[in-house]
Amino acid sequence: MPSAREMWRMAESSNSVVIQGLTKRFGRFVAVNHINLEVRAGEVFGFLGPNGAGKSTTIRMLCGLLRPTEGSANVAGFDVAQKPEMVRQNIGYMSQKFSLYNDLRVIENIRLFAGLYSVPAGQLQSRIDWVLEMANLKGQERLITATLPGGWKQRLALGCAVLHKPPILFLDEPTSGVDPIARRQFWELIHQMADEGVTVFVTTHYMEEAEYCNRLALIFRGAIVALGSPSELKQNSIRGELLLVECTPLGEALEILQSVPGVIDAAVFGNALHLVVENVQTAPAQVSTSLAERNVAVQRIERIRPSLEDVFVALTTMKDAERAA
Amino acid sequence: MLARMKQMMKKEFIQVLRDKRTRFILIIPPIVQMLVFGYAANFEVHHVPTVVLDYDHSQESRDLLSHFTASSYFSVQPPAADATQLHAVIERGGAAVGIEIDAGFARALRKGQPAPLQVIVDATNSNSALIAAGYVSQIASGFAQQYQRETMARIAPQWVAILPSVELASRPWYNPDLLSRWFFVPGIVGSLTLVLVITLTAFAVVREREIGTLEQIMVTPIRPAEFILSKTLPFFLIGLFDVSLIAVVGSLWFEVPFRGHISVLVLGAVLFLLCMLGVGLLISTVSATQQQAMVTSFFFIMPAITFSGFGFPISTMPHWLQLMTYASPLRYFLVVLRGSYLKGVGMEVLWPQMAAMAALGLGLLTVAILRFHKSLD
Numbered sequence: 001m002p003s004a005r006e007m008w009r010m011a012e013s014s015n016s017v018v019i020q021g022l023t024k025r026f027g028r029f030v031a032v033n034h035i036n037l038e039v040r041a042g043e044v045f046g047f048l049g050p051n052g053a054g055k056s057t058t059i060r061m062l063c064g065l066l067r068p069t070e071g072s073a074n075v076a077g078f079d080v081a082q083k084p085e086m087v088r089q090n091i092g093y094m095s096q097k098f099s100l101y102n103d104l105r106v107i108e109n110i111r112l113f114a115g116l117y118s119v120p121a122g123q124l125q126s127r128i129d130w131v132l133e134m135a136n137l138k139g140q141e142r143l144i145t146a147t148l149p150g151g152w153k154q155r156l157a158l159g160c161a162v163l164h165k166p167p168i169l170f171l172d173e174p175t176s177g178v179d180p181i182a183r184r185q186f187w188e189l190i191h192q193m194a195d196e197g198v199t200v201f202v203t204t205h206y207m208e209e210a211e212y213c214n215r216l217a218l219i220f221r222g223a224i225v226a227l228g229s230p231s232e233l234k235q236n237s238i239r240g241e242l243l244l245v246e247c248t249p250l251g252e253a254l255e256i257l258q259s260v261p262g263v264i265d266a267a268v269f270g271n272a273l274h275l276v277v278e279n280v281q282t283a284p285a286q287v288s289t290s291l292a293e294r295n296v297a298v299q300r301i302e303r304i305r306p307s308l309e310d311v312f313v314a315l316t317t318m319k320d321a322e323r324a325a
Numbered sequence: 326m327l328a329r330m331k332q333m334m335k336k337e338f339i340q341v342l343r344d345k346r347t348r349f350i351l352i353i354p355p356i357v358q359m360l361v362f363g364y365a366a367n368f369e370v371h372h373v374p375t376v377v378l379d380y381d382h383s384q385e386s387r388d389l390l391s392h393f394t395a396s397s398y399f400s401v402q403p404p405a406a407d408a409t410q411l412h413a414v415i416e417r418g419g420a421a422v423g424i425e426i427d428a429g430f431a432r433a434l435r436k437g438q439p440a441p442l443q444v445i446v447d448a449t450n451s452n453s454a455l456i457a458a459g460y461v462s463q464i465a466s467g468f469a470q471q472y473q474r475e476t477m478a479r480i481a482p483q484w485v486a487i488l489p490s491v492e493l494a495s496r497p498w499y500n501p502d503l504l505s506r507w508f509f510v511p512g513i514v515g516s517l518t519l520v521l522v523i524t525l526t527a528f529a530v531v532r533e534r535e536i537g538t539l540e541q542i543m544v545t546p547i548r549p550a551e552f553i554l555s556k557t558l559p560f561f562l563i564g565l566f567d568v569s570l571i572a573v574v575g576s577l578w579f580e581v582p583f584r585g586h587i588s589v590l591v592l593g594a595v596l597f598l599l600c601m602l603g604v605g606l607l608i609s610t611v612s613a614t615q616q617q618a619m620v621t622s623f624f625f626i627m628p629a630i631t632f633s634g635f636g637f638p639i640s641t642m643p644h645w646l647q648l649m650t651y652a653s654p655l656r657y658f659l660v661v662l663r664g665s666y667l668k669g670v671g672m673e674v675l676w677p678q679m680a681a682m683a684a685l686g687l688g689l690l691t692v693a694i695l696r697f698h699k700s701l702d
Contacts (some may be wrong), residue, residue, distance in 0.1 A: 063544045112332050116545035117327055
């Protein structure tokens, strides 16, 4: 068997994750519907979507935890259905829920996973030191894991997932339930690993986290609705231009604007509305007249650059409209 | 593969032994239950509260009643004044046996006519009622025999010497004093082990599924079979420790003799534990939460003990039920336990039980491992 380092190099020379027609059905429910993807070595690939869109199901198939109903996935050069053991030796996985042993000490958790991943005895101490360093747990080895604060647990879980230096890392909503500072530090770690050549496949439903990714796939109702870098998505996915409308009351305004010609889509963002319009020159006038007619007070109308959230809202409403049609 | 299993087993032992509550559960309740059940599980009938009603007020009736007062089987209460009072005492549970001697009892005896003696038994518990009624009839016939001899000695002393009688010389083998405790203590060893090992094993796996650690373990290169083996082996050893603990405490405290060979009992325990681990694992594969595991194990444990011959003799069950008892591993282990403790028999007698447990154990474990594979999906 080649060493972990050799595997790392092997994986670097090829696409890390290749997914073709991957499908998972639970009874009649289609959780993941024929998705195709290629994740390149060393990139931070984000899998973005609302809860229940099929993110976790996909990642669990890629880790060999779930058997695909149809299609295939190749991870680190191994087919997940044919050679799940080889896949597992070459990936690290962190689930949404903290799933190290809470009743073990920090060091006992690390040693357990080092043993399960067959970290060679010669490298064991240096890997343990590395994890403790990375998770900021030096000197805390004997603490019972349950007593650690959330951010530390998260980093310990990440450390235990990469003890064997896997070329690919799967993170399923890794920062859920962690405070914003710890979340930021966590993303710095992810980028450090990517710089060292690790491919990171991360699911999230936080839009601001999606901005940290090199490339993104937007998944909705089990299908991929858009794929590209955050800036590509923002440029290409919205048909039309984006207007910000500040007005009161918001709810009524939303209802009115949905039936104004030239407005493709309207959605609430904070205390304002975002409108997707066909013509950015004529639309502001049209919008303010329609709102004035119904006694809605308009504070501000302004053209803005779309955020990922706009992209996401636009794409999902489009898909819903297609389904309804 | 061995290195991975070693790590898992190490972790399992740390978890079990670090937790104060688990350590407690493994040692104290089994001992306490052994002692309490040892005292409670008893078929013997002693000191049955008995109320008497004597309408005859004769020398003979007082003599007969004194036999009951003298017997340790009965504890005679203050006499009733009339039949209504006697019935009332039995109804409210103040007595389980009522003895009524009607007027004319002595007159009938003296005339050589059958003298009626009415006995009322509270047969709510049919078993103890049967036994108590047996004691009553023993005392009554003893009294009758004695009365006959005394009468004969008065009228025709020369005949007494040749009066025919049958003397019963019963020799209860294996349990000469007919102590039902000797029957129950080995049975308690088996049933306590059953409950303990099944619940421990089922819970250990289901807990990992419930809190999500199972998923984290299953993305490492460990194989499902390795996981199961390293998960069950510690519980096998813990089970072995607990069987020994319960068996030693039970036999020392209750002075139940051990006449067989210790190696036969150990082999029986090992095979029985295999079955229990298999059942525990099977339960864990059909349960998603610890609560489900608890309900499922309850549905297994009750019939497994009922159909084992622990309390109710298998030979009196209807035939189709008797067939079902062959599925309860405890049935075989009880034969091995009682055979080793009381009869002192060895493999030459117990091999069919050993073979049955081995087959059941391997079958259960195989099915459990196959099902575990599926339950991961």
